[in-house]
Amino acid sequence: MSTEVIDVQGAAKSYRTPAGEFPALRGVDLSVAPGEFVAVTGRSGSGKSTLLNLLAGIDRPTSGRIRVAGTEVHTLPESRLSSWRGRNVGMVFQFFQLLPTLTVAENVMLPMDFCATRPPRERRPRAMELLDLVGIADHADKMPSALSGGQQQRAAIARALANDPPVLLADEPTGNLDSATTDVILSMFTARAAAGTAIVMVTHERDLSGWAHRQVHLADGRVVAEAAR
Ligand SMILES: Nc1ncnc2c1ncn2[C@@H]1O[C@H](COP(=O)(O)OP(=O)(O)OP(=O)(O)O)[C@@H](O)[C@H]1O
Numbered sequence: 001m002s003t004e005v006i007d008v009q010g011a012a013k014s015y016r017t018p019a020g021e022f023p024a025l026r027g028v029d030l031s032v033a034p035g036e037f038v039a040v041t042g043r044s045g046s047g048k049s050t051l052l053n054l055l056a057g058i059d060r061p062t063s064g065r066i067r068v069a070g071t072e073v074h075t076l077p078e079s080r081l082s083s084w085r086g087r088n089v090g091m092v093f094q095f096f097q098l099l100p101t102l103t104v105a106e107n108v109m110l111p112m113d114f115c116a117t118r119p120p121r122e123r124r125p126r127a128m129e130l131l132d133l134v135g136i137a138d139h140a141d142k143m144p145s146a147l148s149g150g151q152q153q154r155a156a157i158a159r160a161l162a163n164d165p166p167v168l169l170a171d172e173p174t175g176n177l178d179s180a181t182t183d184v185i186l187s188m189f190t191a192r193a194a195a196g197t198a199i200v201m202v203t204h205e206r207d208l209s210g211w212a213h214r215q216v217h218l219a220d221g222r223v224v225a226e227a228a229r
Contacts, residue, residue, distance in 0.1 A: 003033060003034070004031040004032060004033055004067075005032060005033065005034050005068070005069055005166050005167055005198040006030060006031065006032035006055060006067070006068050006167060006198055006200065007030075007031050007065075007067040007068075008028060008029060008030040008031070008051075008054070008055070008064070008065070008066050008067070009029055009064055009065040009067075010027045010028075010029065010063065010064035010065065011025055011027070011028045011029075011030075011051070011054055011061045011063075011064035011065070011066060012025050012026055012027050012028075012061060012062050012063045012064050012221075013025040013047075013050050013054060013059065013061050013062050013221075014062045023221055024047045024050045024221050025047045025050050025051060025054070025061070025221040025222075026220070026221040026222050027064065027222065028047075028051060028064075028218070028221070028222065028223055029223070030051070030216060030223070032167075032198045032200060033198065034166065034196050034197070034198055035193050035194065035195075035196045035197070035198065036193065036198055036199070036213050036214065037189060037190060037193040037199040037201070037211070037212045037213050037214075038198075038199065038200050038201070038212055038213065038214045038215070038216060039201050039202075039203055039208065039209035039211070039212035039214070039215045039216070040052070040200060040201065040202045040203070040215075040216050040217075040218060041202075041203060041204065041206050041209050041215055041216070041217050041218070042204070042217055042218035042219055043204065043219070044204060046218040046219050046220060046221065047218050047220075047221040047222075048171075048202040048204075048218055049171055049202060050221075051202075051218070052169050052171050052200065052202050054066050054073075054074070055068055055073070055089070055167070055169055055200060056073075056085055056089050056091060056169055057073040057074075057076060057081045057084065057085055057089075058085075060074050061074050068088065068089065068167060069088040069089075069165075069166045069167055071084060071088070082114075083114075083115055086111050086114050086115040086117075086163060087115050087117065087163050087165065088165050088166060088167060089165050089167045089168075089169055090111075090157075090159075090160030090161055090162075090163075090165040090167070090168045090169070090197075091160055091168075091169050091170070091171075092153070092156050092157055092160050092168065092169070092170040092171070092173045093156070093170075093171050093172075093173070094171060094172040094173065094175040094176055095176060096144070096149075096152040096153055096155070096156045096176075097156065098144040098152055098155055098156060098159070099144075100143065100144055100145060101143075102143075102144075103140065103141050103142060103143060104131065104136070104139050104140050104141070104142055104143075104144060104147065104155045105124065105127045105128065105131065105140040105141060106127075107144065107155060107156075107159050108127035108130055108131060108155065108158045108159045108162055109123045109124065109126075109127045109162070110159065110162070111159060111160075111162040111163050112126065112127075112162050112163060115163055117162075117163045126162065127140070127158070127162070128140060130158035130159075130161055130162060131154075131155070131158050133158065133161075134154035134155070134157050134158045134188060135154060136151050136154050136155060136158075139151060139155075149176055149177055149181070150177055150178075150181035150184065150185070153173065153174075153176075153177060153181070153185055154184075154185070154188075157185070157188060161192070165197070166196075166197060166198060167197070167198050167199075167200070168189070168192060168197050168198070168199045168200075169199075169200050169201075170189070170199065170200070170201040170202065171202045172202060172203060172204070173185060173189075173201060173203075174186065174203070174205075174208065175203075175205075182208070186208065186211040187211075189201065189211065190211060193213070199212075210229065212229065213228065213229055214226065214227070214228045214229065215227045215228075215229075
């Protein structure tokens with residue numbers, strides 16, 4: 001039995017375009033252990049987001065195997081994907097993607113509401129605990145638009161952790177933040193990894209990859225270099 005929480009073998013993904021099939025990923029292998037923080041780097045168009053989307057089951061590979069948290073994600077029927085993702089994968093994006101019509105606390109409660117991972121009376125206290133963890137409990141009842149970018153990203157991290165997922169996927173999570181806030185967010189990821197969460201962070205900023213335990217560099221849909229810290 002593998003101890004890896006992410007195990008990708010030969011993942012390939014081609015997109016159909018008017019000009020024919022375009023191979024965005026051409027046979028990627030990736031293993032990530034619990035508690036490991038991996039940075040996926042590469043130039044624009046190298047396939048980073050495509051890989052993350054396969055890990056999250058947002059997209060399906062053309063060929064290859066994607067095993068995440070003990071599930072062969074590529075074989076899950078569409079009807080089970082959202083609830084599987086809600087329990088097993090937290091996601092953090094460059095533009096936060098908080099729902100603008102819900103308060104910050106309600107945003108953090110969403111994954112618990114969606115997956116019914118806790119009884120309703122426990123959801124708000126859990127959201128408050130997470131908002132406290134990321135340092136914005138004071139803003140719980142504000143609308144996301146009243147928060148700074150860094151505060152919105154903290155809220156998005158709290159939301160991503162709501163169901164205690166074993167895997168956290170982040171796509172350019174600091175792409176819209178200043179360098180001091182970037183350090184705060186990345187130290188939160190580091191602490192989360194130390195607590196056992198596997199983290200895969202896509203970034204085109206190579207100097208940020210120093211925060212990770214391991215760097216996987218993609219070029220033209222292939223892993224061309226790997227480096228451990
Ligand atoms: N739905 C799609 N249809 C056709 N081609 C696509 C589609 N999605 C991505 N691609 C192409 O696949 C390649 C990889 O895209 P991907 O978004 O994974 O790259 P990336 O490394 O994340 O880039 P960036 O850093 O700019 O976000 C690119 O050439 C892109 O144009």
